[in-house]
Amino acid sequence: MSPHVLILGGTTEARRLATDLAARPGIRVTTSLAGRVARPGALDGEVRIGGFGGAEGLADWLRAHHVDALVDATHPFAETITANAARAAGATGVPAIVLRRPGWRPVPGDRWYDAASPAAAAEALPRLGRRVLLTTGRLGLAAFAHLRDLHFVVRSVEPPEPPLPPDTEVLLARGPFGLDDETELLRAHRIEVLVTKDSGGEATSAKLTAARELGLPVVVVRRPPLPDGVTAVADVADVLDRLGLSGP
Template identity: 70%
Template sequence: MTGTHILILGGTAEARQLATELAVPGGARVTTSLAGRVARPRMPAGEVRIGGFGGAEGLAAWLRAERVDAVVDATHPFAEVISTHAARAAALTGTPLVALRRPGWHTGPGDRWHDALSLDDAAAQLPALGQRIFLTTGRLGLAAFAAFAELHFLVRSVELPEPPLPPHTETVLARGPFTVDGELDLMRTHRIDVLVTKDSGGPATAAKLEAARQLGLPVVVVRRPPVPEGVPAAEDVPGVLALLSRAAADRCP
């Protein structure tokens, strides 16, 4: 891929791994785009762009201006808006687009999982499951839980969550990876009886699931949205590199 320009829509560990693989001497020009929602993001190899593009049309204009040869959507599995914009921009410009999505989590023996289609759906299930909720869905979208004044929430996020929040909320600021022992201690200390999480996948935050299993706690799992229709996807960096090579071959005359 020497001489090509690849845009990585990043913010995940897998995006940083991909940038490291591509941004080598004599390799591709790599630009990673970060949303700018985290004050001190972990910076990837290569060039970095921070901030939005102005929707699908703005991204399409940037792809043309920067002569981008391929786009990799390696955003968080729940970053549905930017994934949709990327698919539209790729279609407008004829730029190859591939997605990098780490595998989701799966139940194991002893798990008590309850699927949810959205944060609102997750919130609606809580009164029947418990009173003290460990909420690990990130700092955005917590308005879905704000009306539940009878419940107590422990919210963990990398940065302060955005209001509105439930009336009875305690916040823990932390970034993974987390350990099972640490998660067990946290849940016991706060007398947690329900865990709520998004199906983000990956090992960095999976310890909470094992801790919930050991404690016999119900877990409400918000299922991830699908990759936009027609976008080829891989579960790891080698798979994405193979897709990029195939896309490059298909573009050669």
Template identity: 85%
Template sequence: MPAHVLILGGTTEARRLATGLAARPGIRVTTSLAGRVARPGAVAGEVRIGGFGGAEGLADWLRTHQVDALVDATHPFAEAITAHAAHAAAATGVPAVVLRRPGWRPGPGDRWHDVPSLAEAAETLPAVGHRVFLSTGRLGLATFAHLTDLHFVVRSVEPPEPPLPPHTELVLARGPFTVAAETELLRTHRIEVLVTKDSGGEATAAKLTAARELGLPVVVVRRPPLPPGVTAVPDVAGVLERLGLSPA
């Protein structure tokens, strides 16, 4: 049984894992948050805020704090920290596991346009629709700033930093969202196309159902691949199994 588990967090699954581990006698759990959100949700156990200084800095932290297991439960698009975690685990010999909820898949009636990046999404938009619900978070919005002929509704937890597209309405909200609320938002703003990252999970999936029911196209930015040799488990139960722990 690991005595000290470091969770690279920021997701709902990371909080669930921290809660489960913190309740087990003999396990110290520390969750590391990037600090990009000023008021993150409550997390069980110990919490640290900020980066490590790259893969070498993370490896030093693992050694200094006698970490027995590392869980990368960051957002599926946190490509750099996932690469750093893989490198640090290999350098220190600390067992590591990646927790990634399954991605979304289109169903009957969906009109999805799969793209590999935000840049490709921006290139696709003018041919798909001119009133855009941009639900990709507050980072990376500069990619769309040159689209001066399009109208954007941008939703994020906290206000994004410029540059933004010149015609932008900002909606500050934190999920989960209901299908009814998402449908009302799309109708109220006369949205013609939805843009989203393939973050997976149920907390923000309602917008996809709403878009399907309204017959709207969806531009879906697919996840970056995991580092070579790295595999992921889809849920907290899979992490516990990897750590040699029985389900609660």
């Protein structure tokens, strides 16, 4: 029977890994998507959409589909599924790997303010600026809904879920975003402060450069910690090495 790798996907890295594995003879790869994006891009290999029903449901799926390795390549802020994946791997004995792109790091000239959560980011905003570009995704905006004296420009791939701040302008867009476009966006909307999650990667990092060049403060929501005993690898090559597939 062909080795079966289950990828918990939704990121660029998950897509790259699926492409690499699907091209290898004798490897069966399935990518699981949460289903939160209405039109996900095409993926190599098999695809399933929807939740598993918690850690126990995922463990049952691993057993029923004879999965030989589990790769959690979800978003760095997908805290629940990462915890469920760790528990399911422990319950079934299936080897598990967490793939996380490195987080962003400030460079000279950056005016970054760390926040442990969206709620902490919201608390910091009134003293930093009145016009806010909010790029934390469409979920979790309730943390900012009480801020009635600020103007928010919310950018997300899909329409954001309420409640939203009362003075909100929504921009639907999918990265990658270039530096010129990000600079124009900040200028056109007269943005005074940027709020982002520490997603890492290059697809949406140009906004940080644009904010630095314009002298704008940036509130960075830091990643939640990984479950106890779980460590992450930084790229697809590391995953292939862990799977014993890095050689010729």
